[in-house]
Amino acid sequence: MYYLKGIQMKxxxxxxxxxxxxxxxxxAQNTSDTHITGYIMNKNTKEYLPLIDVSLKGTxxxxxxxATGHYFLKNLPFGKFTMVVSGIGxxxxxxxxxxTSAKTIxxxxxxxxxxxxxxxxxxxxxxxxxxxxETPTIVNIISAKVFENTNSVCLAQGLNFQPGLRTEINCQNxxxxxxxxxxxxxxYSQILIDSRPIYSALQSVYGIEQIPIxxxxxxxxxxxxGSAIFGANAIGGTIxxxxxxxxxxxxxxxxxxxxxxxxxxxxxxxxxxSIVADDNKAGITLxxxxxxxxxxxxxxxxxxxxxxxxxxxxGFKGFYKTGNYSKLTIEYHNLYNYIxxxxxxxxxxxxxxxxxxxxxxxxxxxxxxxxxxxNNKHHFNVFSSAQLLNRTNYAGAQQDLNGFGKTDxxxxxxxxQ
Numbered sequence: 001m002y003y004l005k006g007i008q009m010k011x012x013x014x015x016x017x018x019x020x021x022x023x024x025x026x027x028a029q030n031t032s033d034t035h036i037t038g039y040i041m042n043k044n045t046k047e048y049l050p051l052i053d054v055s056l057k058g059t060x061x062x063x064x065x066x067a068t069g070h071y072f073l074k075n076l077p078f079g080k081f082t083m084v085v086s087g088i089g090x091x092x093x094x095x096x097x098x099x100t101s102a103k104t105i106x107x108x109x110x111x112x113x114x115x116x117x118x119x120x121x122x123x124x125x126x127x128x129x130x131x132x133x134e135t136p137t138i139v140n141i142i143s144a145k146v147f148e149n150t151n152s153v154c155l156a157q158g159l160n161f162q163p164g165l166r167t168e169i170n171c172q173n174x175x176x177x178x179x180x181x182x183x184x185x186x187x188y189s190q191i192l193i194d195s196r197p198i199y200s201a202l203q204s205v206y207g208i209e210q211i212p213i214x215x216x217x218x219x220x221x222x223x224x225x226g227s228a229i230f231g232a233n234a235i236g237g238t239i240x241x242x243x244x245x246x247x248x249x250x251x252x253x254x255x256x257x258x259x260x261x262x263x264x265x266x267x268x269x270x271x272x273x274s275i276v277a278d279d280n281k282a283g284i285t286l287x288x289x290x291x292x293x294x295x296x297x298x299x300x301x302x303x304x305x306x307x308x309x310x311x312x313x314x315g316f317k318g319f320y321k322t323g324n325y326s327k328l329t330i331e332y333h334n335l336y337n338y339i340x341x342x343x344x345x346x347x348x349x350x351x352x353x354x355x356x357x358x359x360x361x362x363x364x365x366x367x368x369x370x371x372x373x374x375n376n377k378h379h380f381n382v383f384s385s386a387q388l389l390n391r392t393n394y395a396g397a398q399q400d401l402n403g404f405g406k407t408d409x410x411x412x413x414x415x416x417q
Contacts, residue, residue, distance in 0.1 A: 033102040036073040040065050040085060043110040049087060051247060052111070057082040057094065058376030060321045063280050064247045075279070077324055085109045086121075088143050088218075123195050124220040124240040127229060127417070128379075137226075140164075142219040153256055153268040153291065154311075155216065155241065156208040164223045164237075167208065173341040174356035174395070175307035177208055181223055181236035188236035190226070194331070195240055197230065198364060198385040198413055210337045210360065212289040212313050214254075214270040217244045243317055243331065246274045246283035260306060266293040284318035287333075295345055303354065307341035325372045332365040349394040350401055358393040380417070387411040 048069025055062030178186025315333025396403025
């Protein structure tokens with residue numbers, strides 16, 4: 001693995017173009033009239049399970065079960081493959097299958113509950129997709145169910161429910177959050193997005209409250225030093241945010257309203273939409289969220305204990321399978337955040353007695369191309385990620401006109417593995 005920041009990767013781009021051409025021109029195997037169909041149910045309750053992943057190991061071929069727990073893999077290539085059936089909260093199943101003739105095969109599965117999720121795949125242990133129970137380090141997983149059960153609306157709230165992690169507010173006037181791993185200061189925690197160190201130090205100032213849970217598939221937490229793999233900031237550990245992939249056709253709209261102290265509203269609204277082609281070769285998921293929180297004064301002295309907050313997010317993640325063994329993934333999201341603490345919220349910041357305010361506008365995007373060998377022994381991918389951040393802030397007292405500031409941040413990460 002290597003990283004080159006801030007320079008053009010001309011050679012890697014030429015390789016990427018060649019690989020794309022090879023894949024589109026017929027790098028993958030020819031398809032046939034061979035199909036696999038069946039259902040998946042809970043072994044204990046006998047209930048049919050929706051949104052369970054079904055795939056052929058070592059390929060990009062896969063689908064998910066529908067609302068009735070049934071799946072359909074069609075136009076499959078000839079050969080011997082390993083079917084993998086997996087889902088959050090269930091033990092994975094692998095089964096050898098021989099596709100040597102043009103016919104439809106029925107394969108049904110019953111999944112057992114997996115309370116500690118040892119069967120999941122993680123990438124934070126060694127930068128490769130590895131079964132959790134085979135990893136060389138302990139990787140804790142925060143699943144979407146944890147965020148839902150704890151009524152969390154952002155990453156900062158969900159991280160509190162992992163051992164060895166604590167999120168805290170260091171300044172009640174500016175609302176500065178940080179996450180501690182094993183008690184170390186937040187600057188020693190490396191935050192990754194889809195395993196890429198694109199999460200800049202400037203964004204981390206308020207970043208853990210900017211990321212909504214509706215864009216997160218899971219969070220992988222490695223406690224303990226990981227600087228050799230993830231860089232100097234990973235002295236305390238790493239927090240890897242895995243964003244959601246499109247898995248089926250769905251639309252979800254949700255709202256969570258919390259009354260702080262019984263009278264100050266914190267309103268969070270999220271929207272998710274996902275579309276996948278009938279042949280499962282392309283798909284896109286869209287997400288958006290908005291959060292409005294009024295300032296909260298706990299002791300009645302006119303100064304906020306909890307800051308005013310306004311967050312807006314919009315983005316997408318899509319994929320295109322250029323062949324049975326190759327895949328192109330693209331992602332983009334925009335995060336807007338405004339936070340203010342102090343007093344006199346009905347006045348401009350420079351007219352208040354004390355005010356601290358920051359406004360962030362963050363654009364993040366990534367492009368990844370991956371190829372697997374037909375024998376599943378080799379895996380190659382190239383990627384490029386970028387983050388552009390614009391921040392304006394104010395920190396002053398007694399109507400100080402010199403408290404304004406502006407910062408621009410640019411982060412580029414390109415590499416191959």
